[in-house]
Amino acid sequence: MIEAWIDGVKWSSVGIKIIRRDIPPLPDTRDYTVQIAGEDGEVDFGSEYGPRIINHECILIADDPRLDYQAKVRAIAKLFDAKRGDRFITYSDQPGKYYQARYAGTLSIEKIIFDGMFQLPLKMHKPFPVSNEKIVEVEVTQSPGIFTVQSDGDLSARPIFVLTNNGTTTVNGFTILNEYETE
Numbered sequence: 001m002i003e004a005w006i007d008g009v010k011w012s013s014v015g016i017k018i019i020r021r022d023i024p025p026l027p028d029t030r031d032y033t034v035q036i037a038g039e040d041g042e043v044d045f046g047s048e049y050g051p052r053i054i055n056h057e058c059i060l061i062a063d064d065p066r067l068d069y070q071a072k073v074r075a076i077a078k079l080f081d082a083k084r085g086d087r088f089i090t091y092s093d094q095p096g097k098y099y100q101a102r103y104a105g106t107l108s109i110e111k112i113i114f115d116g117m118f119q120l121p122l123k124m125h126k127p128f129p130v131s132n133e134k135i136v137e138v139e140v141t142q143s144p145g146i147f148t149v150q151s152d153g154d155l156s157a158r159p160i161f162v163l164t165n166n167g168t169t170t171v172n173g174f175t176i177l178n179e180y181e182t183e
Helices: 067-079
Strands: 004-006 016-022 029-034 043-049 052-060 087-091 098-103 111-112 115-124
Touching: 004 016, 052 067
Parallel strands: none
Antiparallel strands: 004 087, 016 052, 029 043, 052 115, 087 098, 098 115, 111 115
16 A cells, blocks of 8 residues: 655554555646638647646545544644645655645545545646756866766756856856757
8 A cells, every 4th residue: 555745744644545546647738829710720839738636545544433533534634734835745655756736626525434535636736746866066177177967857857057156256157058868
């Protein structure tokens, strides 16, 4: 069974067991096209990814049908309160990877004697998970200098370059050339 954490808090600590989780391989796309009168088809201006929804089918495990059940329902509502903003979600079957998401949708729990069944939708506004990256700091001491930055992610991402002048002289100019290797 999959265990999950939200900001380091185990879901099972409030009685949640995940029956099924659905992480779509890719988020929905937003396509930018224009239809021109008198022309066949449409002009394609590209596309980009929208947010991604991760759906969880869960069971709420309670020790008794009254007090413990209601206490766990309140704990779930507090833990996933959307007003807290995006949170860090991690899963036991995906070590080293985390998802930044928040509760979005409807949370209705169908009570079945002691327990409850419910769907828990989490929305990722930035639709790709983050993982532990290999980061190599390189100090450039002569110009021109060439070095390679490697990312072990499985999708291309915009790199962030941070330039820090530790010296006392002013840097009058620099050039960064960003090239992608093709296979």
